[in-house]
Amino acid sequence: MSAGPHPSQSLPLTLSVNGITHHVSVDPRRSLLDFLREDLGLTGSKKGCDHGQCGACTIHINGERRLACLQYAVQLDGAAITTIEGVSAPDGGLHPLQDAFIRHDALQCGYCTPGQIMSGLALISEGCPRDPAAIREAMSGNLCRCGAHNGIIAAIREVAHGRD
Amino acid sequence: MTRADPPLPRLDALEKVTGRANYAADLQPQGVLQAFALRATRAPARIRSIDCENARAVPGVVAVYTHENAHETGWRADPALDALFAEGLGRSALKDAASQLPAYRPLTSDEVMFAGQWIAIVVAEGIEAARQGLAAVQVNLEDLPPPEPVKIRPGPFFAGDMQHAFTTGHRAGAPRHRVEASYETPVQLHQPLEPSATTAVWQGGRVILRDSTQGTRATRTAVAASLGVAEENVLIHAEYVGGGFGAKNQIWPHQALAAHLSRALQRPVRLQLTRADLGVASGHRSETRQHIRLEADADGRLALLTHHSEIPTSLRGGFFEPCGLSSLMLYAAQRIEVRHEVTRRAIPTPTPFRAPGETPGSFALETALDELAHQAGIDPVELRLRNFAERDLYHNRPWSSNHLAECYARGAARIGWAGRSALPRRHRRDGRLVGLGMATTAYPAPILPASVRVTLRGTGSVLVETSATDIGTGMRSLLAQKVADTLGISPAEIEVQLGRSELPDAPTAGRSKSSASVMPAAGAAARALLQKLGPEERSNLTLAQRLAALGQPHISAEGHSAPRDPQAEHSFYSFGAHFVEVELEEQIGRLRVTRVVSVLDCGTILHPRLAESQIRGGVIFGIGMALMEEGLRHPATGRLISDNLADYAIPVHADVPEIEVDFLNIPDPLMGEDGARGLGEIGLPGLAAAIGNAVFNASGRRIRQTPFPLSALTG
Numbered sequence: 001m002s003a004g005p006h007p008s009q010s011l012p013l014t015l016s017v018n019g020i021t022h023h024v025s026v027d028p029r030r031s032l033l034d035f036l037r038e039d040l041g042l043t044g045s046k047k048g049c050d051h052g053q054c055g056a057c058t059i060h061i062n063g064e065r066r067l068a069c070l071q072y073a074v075q076l077d078g079a080a081i082t083t084i085e086g087v088s089a090p091d092g093g094l095h096p097l098q099d100a101f102i103r104h105d106a107l108q109c110g111y112c113t114p115g116q117i118m119s120g121l122a123l124i125s126e127g128c129p130r131d132p133a134a135i136r137e138a139m140s141g142n143l144c145r146c147g148a149h150n151g152i153i154a155a156i157r158e159v160a161h162g163r164d
Numbered sequence: 165m166t167r168a169d170p171p172l173p174r175l176d177a178l179e180k181v182t183g184r185a186n187y188a189a190d191l192q193p194q195g196v197l198q199a200f201a202l203r204a205t206r207a208p209a210r211i212r213s214i215d216c217e218n219a220r221a222v223p224g225v226v227a228v229y230t231h232e233n234a235h236e237t238g239w240r241a242d243p244a245l246d247a248l249f250a251e252g253l254g255r256s257a258l259k260d261a262a263s264q265l266p267a268y269r270p271l272t273s274d275e276v277m278f279a280g281q282w283i284a285i286v287v288a289e290g291i292e293a294a295r296q297g298l299a300a301v302q303v304n305l306e307d308l309p310p311p312e313p314v315k316i317r318p319g320p321f322f323a324g325d326m327q328h329a330f331t332t333g334h335r336a337g338a339p340r341h342r343v344e345a346s347y348e349t350p351v352q353l354h355q356p357l358e359p360s361a362t363t364a365v366w367q368g369g370r371v372i373l374r375d376s377t378q379g380t381r382a383t384r385t386a387v388a389a390s391l392g393v394a395e396e397n398v399l400i401h402a403e404y405v406g407g408g409f410g411a412k413n414q415i416w417p418h419q420a421l422a423a424h425l426s427r428a429l430q431r432p433v434r435l436q437l438t439r440a441d442l443g444v445a446s447g448h449r450s451e452t453r454q455h456i457r458l459e460a461d462a463d464g465r466l467a468l469l470t471h472h473s474e475i476p477t478s479l480r481g482g483f484f485e486p487c488g489l490s491s492l493m494l495y496a497a498q499r500i501e502v503r504h505e506v507t508r509r510a511i512p513t514p515t516p517f518r519a520p521g522e523t524p525g526s527f528a529l530e531t532a533l534d535e536l537a538h539q540a541g542i543d544p545v546e547l548r549l550r551n552f553a554e555r556d557l558y559h560n561r562p563w564s565s566n567h568l569a570e571c572y573a574r575g576a577a578r579i580g581w582a583g584r585s586a587l588p589r590r591h592r593r594d595g596r597l598v599g600l601g602m603a604t605t606a607y608p609a610p611i612l613p614a615s616v617r618v619t620l621r622g623t624g625s626v627l628v629e630t631s632a633t634d635i636g637t638g639m640r641s642l643l644a645q646k647v648a649d650t651l652g653i654s655p656a657e658i659e660v661q662l663g664r665s666e667l668p669d670a671p672t673a674g675r676s677k678s679s680a681s682v683m684p685a686a687g688a689a690a691r692a693l694l695q696k697l698g699p700e701e702r703s704n705l706t707l708a709q710r711l712a713a714l715g716q717p718h719i720s721a722e723g724h725s726a727p728r729d730p731q732a733e734h735s736f737y738s739f740g741a742h743f744v745e746v747e748l749e750e751q752i753g754r755l756r757v758t759r760v761v762s763v764l765d766c767g768t769i770l771h772p773r774l775a776e777s778q779i780r781g782g783v784i785f786g787i788g789m790a791l792m793e794e795g796l797r798h799p800a801t802g803r804l805i806s807d808n809l810a811d812y813a814i815p816v817h818a819d820v821p822e823i824e825v826d827f828l829n830i831p832d833p834l835m836g837e838d839g840a841r842g843l844g845e846i847g848l849p850g851l852a853a854a855i856g857n858a859v860f861n862a863s864g865r866r867i868r869q870t871p872f873p874l875s876a877l878t879g
Contacts, residue, residue, distance in 0.1 A: 043186065046357070046358070049808065051439065054357060094181065098182065105173070105777050109405065109636030112357045136818045145781075146781045147783070147784040149780075149820040
């Protein structure tokens with residue numbers, strides 16, 4: 001069989017990640033998730049399934065929530081990516097949703113947490129519904145196995161609509 | 165003791181919400197190689213040939229290992245290793261001929277014992293090259309006839325004899341009511357969100373493994389034995405573990421294999437399990453088929469309780485689901501008969517999964533009790549109270565503490581049980597059938613020895629160290645709180661380091677034992693530190709001032725806790741009651757769990773918020789068990805078909821209602837200074853039965869298998 005593309009066939013790519021512009025060359029087989037994790041060392045985006053089934057790698061591409069494991073990095077020339085590492089204020093201060101996650105104990109093992117937060121942030125900017133059932137529906141692409149669901153929804157509601 | 169002030173936030177939450185928490189695959193040592201495994205597509209079989217030439221030719225591929233050359237890394241089959249790895253658990257209970265043969269160990273022979281078995285490892289520069297290499301391996305399998313099904317009657321396992329029939333001394337009248345039925349539960353997969361991975365760095369005669377494990381010390385022992393090196397040359401680091409639920413409780417081949425690869429290649433190696441690997445390379449809960457027979461007198465007093473379980477294990481492994489454990493001791497039947505029959509099959513070795521035994525076992529028993537209650541016209545809560553075991557009848561010991569009756573009362577009051585109709589199909593809401601159901605939960609409260617070290621620094625801050633892991637349970641937070649309370653300082657002064665095998669000894673995080681084992685050691689360490697600081701002459705001196713007075717830069721003390729005396733005169737269990745409301749749209753079979761109230765008697769609650777979170781987790785596992793979780797094997801090849809998170813559904817946000825957790829918070833006077841029993845499992849047992857019982861109350865439909873089939877909910 002053919003040996004397939006060699007790393008020397010890497011393609012040039014320019015994209016912005018958390019406000020920093022990167023001029024790089026990447027293996028065309030490399031997913032955005034592997035690019036973020038392996039090339040940029042941004043390991044906050046997690047690889048739970050590598051199949052678009054768990055949501056642990058949710059990031060923002062040009063402001064919209066996307067699964068980093070389902071994108072090839074080379075397709076994202078010119079894109080602006082935000083990962084969990086880019087959510088806090090420049091001075092390190094937590095985003096209110098991160099703070100709400102802590103206060104509502106919206107995590108246990110923490111592995112799904114970055115994806116939940118990235119999804120929750122996008123939901124809030126999309127116009128978060130008031131009905132908790134609708135929020136749950138909109139967050140159902142982000143799996144949690146430890147059972148932090150109640151806290152996650154409570155944290156998102158609080159940031160979207162204020163404390164009841 | 166219970167803290168009056170508001171609970172501290174989870175200690176490692178900041179790292180987790182910022183993405184700074186580093187899990188096993190997040191470490192990127194310079195020059196790290198990526199390793200993935202190739203799974204056999206069917207079994208039983210023999211590898212006729214395995215051609216790796218094309219794989220080795222893929223640019224970036226550094227090495228390919230199969231049973232033909234893995235020995236070059238020092239990898240070998242060795243009976244002495246079997247007991248240290250997951251394959252060994254339970255073999256001593258089975259005692260059959262296969263238990264005497266070498267256990268399964270991948271890449272040591274041409275036998276394919278189960279579909280999904282690892283038959284090759286590709287190591288490459290980069291993930292993409294490793295994947296391409298995997299695709300290039302050419303495997304030629306020769307199918308073998310399936311093994312003759314041999315039935316084994318195991319002996320004692322976990323806390324009970326797997327074949328036991330006895331008369332308890334309780335008296336029931338002449339049997340009036342009989343329930344006899346079979347119950348089935350499927351293969352279940354742990355599905356922690358973090359797939360297991362091991363990053364191994366071999367350097368200068370020792371290896372550091374960044375690993376995802378529930379037990380750093382047990383991993384160290386097994387890996388060192390596999391490598392043939394001294395334990396001090398193996399360091400297991402698992403500071404952050406992305407969930408376990410039993411999948412990371414035993415030691416699996418990949419943990420040692422990563423170390424062998426790194427040693428052989430003299431490069432750091434990350435061996436990553438894919439989601440599809442998890443169900444075949446880090447265990448599963450097996451399917452169960454259980455038969456229950458209940459006989460009760462006119463008042464509902466049990467004259468007979470039989471619980472017969474048929475469960476599989478692998479061709480050479482040992483673990484099987486001990487479904488009848490709780491039936492031995494939870495209800496005061498006049499006669500109790502528990503049997504287990506294990507069949508060897510060409511499947512991967514099952515392993516403990518959150519509340520092993522109790523979870524499928526309680527589905528059968530607690531459903532059968534609901535059937536009996538309905539038949540006898542006795543309220544399901546009342547039926548359980550009438551059969552309350554005021555002592556552990558199997559071990560013939562009193563309970564250390566048992567407030568189950570109060571759990572029933574509080575749960576019933578909170579969910580509005582008094583308004584429940586005894587007859588099904590009496591309540592509707594927006595056109596949907598509504599029902600209430602309940603079940604008992606129980607789980608043992610073991611204690612193992614543990615050690616904790618505390619170090620007071622000149623700044624007044626205190627370092628707390630132990631090899632225990634925090635897999636999401638809150639161990640860091642509990643340690644900080646315990647040491648801060650004992651020293652009389654703010655938890656903000658405490659730094660906790662855990663999850664490293666070189667730190668003081670602690671047991672694996674599993675079987676609901678960690679807190680009860682580690683907290684007494686933490687308390688002892690803090691008291692030992694105070695003692696080293698000398699008598700407190702002036703009460704207004706800070707710890708830092710007292711340290712300065714001794715003229716030392718820092719001072720350390722270790723505390724140790726003892727295991728429970730095997731001759732203990734009491735039985736230690738946690739208890740609880742689940743109450744569930746469901747809505748059923750019968751026309752389309754849509755079932756929704758709309759309310760869960762879980763009331764638990766787990767002794768003292770050390771940290772209410774974290775404790776509630778952990779119970780919710782168990783409850784949600786129960787919702788998944790009842791509604792959707794099902795591992796499917798291909799009937800011809802044995803391959804696990806639902807080896808991903810789309811085909812193996814777990815509860816998503818839309819499936820999870822508000823879960824109300826209520827702790828009695830009554831200290832167990834015999835559980836050491838804190839009076840706390842464990843919480844890790846008890847949220848799960850009984851929950852699926854409580855949902856099924858609520859479905860019956862809503863609709864008159866009795867469901868005896870999980871996940872509840874659509875055909876049983878509609879039509």
